[in-house]
Amino acid sequence: MKINRRQILILLPVAAVAWDAILAGMPEASPNYTLTEHWWGMLVDISKCIGCGNCVRACAAENDVPEGYFRTWVERYHVADYDLANPVVDSPDGGKNGFPPMLESDGKNFFIPKMCNHCADSPCTQVCPVGATFITPDGVVLVDKDYCIGCRYCIQACPYGCRFLNPEMHTAEKCTLCYHRITKGLTTACCEACPTGARQLADLKNPKDPIHAFLRTHDVQVLKPYMATGAKLFYNDLDGSVR
Amino acid sequence: MPVQGYMYPNEVELAWSVLIVLYPFITGLVAGAFILASLERVFRVEAVKPTYRLALLTALSFLLVAPLPLQLHLGHPERSFEMYLTPHRSSAMAMFGFVYLWYLMAVLVLEIWLDYRRDIVLLAERARGLKRFFYRVLALGSMYISEHALRIDDRVGYIVTVVGIPSAFLLHGYVGFIFGSVKANPWWSSPMMPVVFLFSAMVSGIAAVLLLYMFSTSYRKEKINMRCVDTIARYLFYTFLIDFGLEMLDLVHRIYEADESFRSLDFMVHTRLYVSQVVLQIYIGTLAPIILLALTQLAQLSESARKRIYAVAASLTLIGIFAMRWNVVIGGQLFSKSFLGYTTYKIGFVAKEGLLTAIALTLLPFVILWALVKVLPPWPDHRESLLRGGAAPALGDD
């Protein structure tokens, strides 16, 4: 079948429209949601976190997270004065039930919530041998648990320790940014449960999202920037001692 | 105490077990045994010819077992064929299926078949019943072994071996790259990882074939060809020097640069990893065999003394190379990526990924090798008797 130039000129725009329709499509989940209109991230404000552990419990409830494993967790840091290289860190049961009283009263102390950074250049999706973990067109790193073979390479490749092997499903698991909620216009379970607004879902592609103003007016960091993972979990007031 | 200091909560349990230690050890033996075989075939080192066929069969035995630790480790082994359907080209692990298949069929099986073809045909002609059918199938139904045909086999076999050398490097080198390319883990991330893996593979493969040759020959009450084992020992010694040099370079470089991860790793090597790294890998598994082998190269020792030293050195080498794989895989997971803590490896005994399974998988290649030498005897004296027209040995004879 010979395709001449005229046919290509007609076919190309048709193909573009079709491709757009494919990208936009998620008919079963939500008819109002267009993949290409969003680029998800999250903002964590360390100056507001009180270490109550609501987020850890809410995530576990929303996502059936198995006991002893964590899609999100909270760490408590104790930094003695200027010694940034030697913080004392604890996270009793991931901070699920809050924290016991501080033993040290001097120095600098704060809470650090952690979760998947939904990296734009994620090393975990790079190493998956079969294509079971991936980043969606709207910026969320997900695991296809019906395709994952459970080799655990992605767990090794994550610099942030946010992945684990689900002991019942035998597949890799991690924070999904509550994809099933954000595609329905809701916020994530951890953000919903946070009492101080320390956690805020951010749509980096939405010009009306408050993240843009926040990023312009605050000093914001990501974890392990030298790894060049393109992390989209932004921290406000992140101390240099945080690993 | 299971956790010392601080580990990220999901890091406490190790993701990769002793089975993942076993896999590079096994493919290392495959690559090393094959390189020893290629010494004779391609580089015309006549002295090691008595071990040529044994080395190939050893490589095949271990290669057949190689996928088993991986399958037992996978959360969903029934989905492992997905690596053939949709291999992710950015993942070093994805090439496993194809590299394995290529090396098994287009290199090892093909080379063994071409080298054994005359024997197979002769065995088929002299056998009766089921055995005859078996050997005929093995010959792919072609019973033609004229001089010219055999010369063609030799020529093609030579090319296969030449192709096989980089293939062996790829088979084991990609495993080194699987670890070496993980930027999240400073114990693994290094461009030297594939090179170190390769050289330690060659060391382990040569040591294994040396041991197997000496053991099987004395078991069959034949005379050990001293020129052969002396040459193999010499190659083992030189390869070991290179391997040791590479590992020392890595160590010195780490200590000198002393980057962010250094203190944490240094502490780990001096505490949780001390026995397996310093004692087993370095002292017992590297320095001791190097010194023993140096002794045989520098001093004039008797035949029996040399044989004893070779056996001891080769055994220590295998222990040392296994320890090296252990230290890479397990060691890389004992420390936290926060560099603030350490965990413990809890190995089960009677468990899918436990010690018993690991021992069974280590012994299985020898069982397979035993069966292979019955079907395709690699012994030089045996081949001569076959060609002279002696009766075909029954399967079960030596």
Added chain:
Amino acid sequence: MNRFKDAEHLLRVVLVFATGAIAFLLVRAALVPQSFGQYGHYRGNAIAAIAAKPIVFAGHQTCEACHSDIRDVKRQGKHAGVNCEACHGALAKHTEDPGTIQPPKLDTAVLCVRCHEVNGAKPKSFPQVVTKEHSAGLPCETCHQPHSPLIGAGTKP
């Protein structure tokens, strides 16, 4: 002719390999999931499958749709930014069947303490007390209305 006979066994090898390769390609074509590669190197259908999971937390907008009176009280008070389910737990099931499925009774001795117990790592500006000394053993709701907890905000029970 003799030439060919000498190399004929190699042809058999090639045939075996070729058959294997063709069989592999056929099996592969049959087994690769249809939606694979739709958006990238993964099953396109996985996105919709993951998004289809039912929610467990209803979200405060849903609560406020019915409980607008509580919303009005909360809006004026110190807990304006604290969403309903932060204290009451996940309640999507309650929104599906409000009559039958009731939210569990809350224990302020655990709930309030979790946020407001003094801890050196909490931001200094955050209201925190040593509860043992603060209320002489009395439950928090004796003096504080949880939906607008500041005493004197005009909503003491």
